[in-house]
Structures are given as C-alpha cells and as structure tokens.
Amino acid sequence: MKTYEVRVHPSAAQLPRDEQLAWHIASFAANPGALDADVLEMIACRIVDNASVALAAINRRPVASARAMALGHPRKGGATLYGLPSTQRFDAEWAAWANATAVRELDYHDTFLAAEYSHPADAISPLIAVAQQMGVTGADLARGIAVHYEVHVALVKAISLHKYKKDHAGHLAPATTAGIGAMLGLPAEVIYQAVGQAVHLAFSTRQSRKGEISSWKAYVPGFTGKLAVECIDRAMRGEGSPSPIYEGEDSVIAWMLGGKNDVYHVSLPLPGDSPRAILETYTKAHSAEYQAQALIDLAIEMGHQIPDLDQVASILLETSHHTHYVIGTGAADPQKSDPEASRETLDHSIMYILAVALEDGDWHHVDSYTRARARAADKRGLWHKITTVEHPDWTARYHEEDPDKRQFGGRIIITLKDGTVIEGARGVADAHPNGKAPWGWDAYVGKLNTLVGQELGSAGVQRFTDAAYRLASLAAAEIDLLIPALPAGTVEPSTITGEGIFDRGL
Secondary structure (H helix, E strand, C coil): CEEEEEECCCHHHCCCHHHCHHHHHHHHHHCCCCCCHHHHHHHHHHHHHHHHHHHHCCCCHHHHHHHHHHHCCEEEEEECCCECCCCCCECHHHHHHHHHHHHHCCCCCCEEECCCEECHHHHHHHHHHHHHHHCCCHHHHHHHHHHHHHHHHHHHHHCCCHHHCECCHHHHHHHHHHHHHHHHCCCHHHHHHHHHHHHHHHCCEHHHHCCCCCCHHHHHHHHHHHHHHHHHHHHHCCCCCCCCCCCCCCCHHHHCCCCCCCEEEEEECCCCCCCCHHHHCECCCCCCCHHHHHHHHHHHHHHCCCCCHHHEEEEEEEECHHHHHHHCHHHCCHHHHCCCCCHHHHCCCHHHHHHHHHHHCCCCCCHHHCHHHHHHHHHHCHHHHEEEEECHHHHHHHCCCCCCCCCCCEEEEEEECCCCEEEEEECCCCCCCCCCCCCCHHHHHHHHHHHHHHHHHHHHHHHHHHHHHCHHHCCHHHHHHHCCECCCCCCCCHHHHCCCHHHCCC
C-alpha cells in the first residue's frame, strides 16, 4: 500500500500525471497482482448474493422498467438479463443498466461504510455485461471485480461525499470504470482517461436519499454502470478527459467537495500488489439500510423480553452520527414517520424498522414493507415513540480504522409505562464477519435458496452456484451461467410499466 496526498493545485502548477489520484488508480488497475483463494471465494459469494436479490426483485416495477428500456437495445453477441434466456442479448451498457437496477432494488446486498457509504457489488452487473460482450474469461472477470472493490474501498475510506451532500455514486463510477479497465487488460493511459470522465460525470446530490426517497435509489448503480461502460469505450478510441479531475482548480474537490483547503489521504495498492479489499466488505441478512442490520437483530431479540408492547412509553436509540442523521430522527424528515411513504423511504427509517422488528420478531424483504404493514405500525403507535440520538462512542466505533473493531450498531433503551427499563446493545450484525454468525459460502447459497430456490429449481441453483464458485476457471462461453434465467412465464412482460420512448419501433 502507498498513501497519496490529494488536494487542489492551481492550473499554473501543471500537476504531473503521475502525481494525480486518477493516475494512481489507473496504474494499479492496469497491473494488479494475482488473486488469493479467499478473495476468489468471496467474489463468488457476492455473485450469488447479487443474483439472489436481483431475481427476488425481478417483477418489481423499477426492475421491470429498467428491463423494458434494455429490451429496446438488442444486440447479437451482447449481454444477457437476469431472468431471461441467454438467447436474448442486448447492448452491454443497457444490460448493465437493467441488471444493476435489479440488484439494488431491494437494498439487500453488500455494503462498506467508512468516511463515505457504498454498495460495492453494484459494479458486478456492469462488469459481467462487458465480459459477456467482449468474450473475456472468468479469470479476467474476477480480476476486474477485485480491482473494483480495491479502488472503491480506498475512495470510501478516504473521501467523504455525504459531508458535502453528494451521493456515493461519485466513488462507484470511477471504481467500476477501473474494474472494467482491469478486466479488459487495458493500459494505464486508457484507464486514466476513462476514470477522469467517470468522475467528471458521476457527481450528484444526496437529495436522492433525503425526504421522499424514490426508485432512483435503485437506478443509481445502473446509471453509473452504463456511464462506466461508455467512458471505457470512449477512452479505448483514444479520446481524453478533463484533468486533473480530482486536483484541478475547477475540479470535483475544488467545487463539489471541500475546496482548495481540503486534503485527503488515499491509500492504494502498488502495481503488482494483490487486491484484498473485498474481504473488508459485508452483506445484508435483512432488506434494509445497513446501519439497521445490527439493530434489527437486536430488536428481534429484545422483543421477546417485552410481554406487551403497548406498555412501552418510549424507546431511545443511542447510535452513530450517520444512523442518527441519515435514517434516524436527526434527519428531520417527516416522511420517515409517514405510513404512506415509499418503500425506499421506509427502508431508510430506523424508527419504522425498529418498531416492525419489535412487533413481528422477524424481518421480511416484502411483508415488512407492505402498505398494510406500515398502516398497522402507524395505528399501534410504537413507531412514534422512538427517538434517536448521536452518541460519540458509537460514532467513534463507526470510524474505527481497525476493521476488527469497527461497529455500526447502537444501544436501544426501552422504558415501559411502569418505569421498567430494558436495554441492549449490538455493535455489528450477526451476519457481519465479526458477528455472532458470520456469513460464508453456505449462507450466501442459503439466501439464494430462500429467495428464489423454488423458481430456479435445484438443478438451476446447482448449475449457477457451481459456475460462480469456479469463476476463475470459467471459459468465455460460460460467463452466461452467472446471469441465471427463470422458467418461461416467470418474468412479467414490460407492459406492466407503461410505454416509453424505447418501446417504439420494436
């Protein structure tokens, strides 16, 4: 690892390319080291995880809409879509758009939290789509995925975007781009130009995760994946991009982040080093914002200690800055306490999540979010007795540099009407690598079976999981196995979404 200082430089300084962050990213992406066995296994786990949640969401409206748009871009020799047979193929950038949207829709796959927030597996769909269209091997694809994780985690550790109300797509896009470049074995010069373009175009505001949260949250990785494909294509043709994109006078740091006085320290592997950052990331056992994972586990446990939840007078959650201000009462979003709010809003409301987990003693990716369930929670009123506060100890745990000490939970303090106090704390989710029941290969396959095992059938599950597990040895023709098809008639027609521009002329 080498740590680079990143800050704004005046144009007159003519910052050399080899002192720019985009070049450091590109240099590593162009020459990563060999992948270790545990890294390869975790990549296989995340491929299975993505397919699980994508297929479980296959007929939800945002996913159907994204798929309908992709159907307007057929391409012989292109990429495939989740749920559809491999005989139907589409332009890679549109397959990336549709498949990444399917993965993100349920908010139910992997995460990494540090200075910024992220869902690194958002990049896997674009990488597979390009792999299919370009005819690369499983070993190439694995290299690209590992490099993406390495770059993404490095940026998330070092540069906070939410501090300046920017969405985390600002890190996802360049990391996805670097991963595609690594997968295709492109030279550093080409990857550098593509990364610069991706950074330039990917910055957007955090309003997408504030107030009434819409389905755009699901579309963000499809948008960045499609963008990454186009940036790589453009750079492969010899076209340049704005530079220095991070350090320039009018760059993203200068005007979209902290300005000329901000200094960041980004640590990246040196060329030839083996990427291992995927092992610092973690997935979700529950379909909700990651900061809710440990608290769902805790609430389910604590609910059994309270014979009558109607006797609860108040619930206080002491937690980190992020949990309080983004999904807690510190957000000051009335939508988070509205039973008519969107699912995307409710899965970012810790008040709703805690109430339902306490009441039901369980969490379900569909049943916990129905309109009837939200109205029932509102009628009972437990939801509105919950307050969150930031506690400096939990904020410090959240930002702990040692991954073995890093925690994203909190303390729940329940006061009953008779004055009895029941409290409990949980630092990490049970499924977290440091949790009570850390997830490995069997747990990921179990999630697949739970969500879509019946639809895929035992033979389909076996065929897909076998392909994912032996990713590094897959031939180019076998990459299609990583995007499972469902039985004919399972995927509902795109007409459920209405007609758009891309439907005309087909």
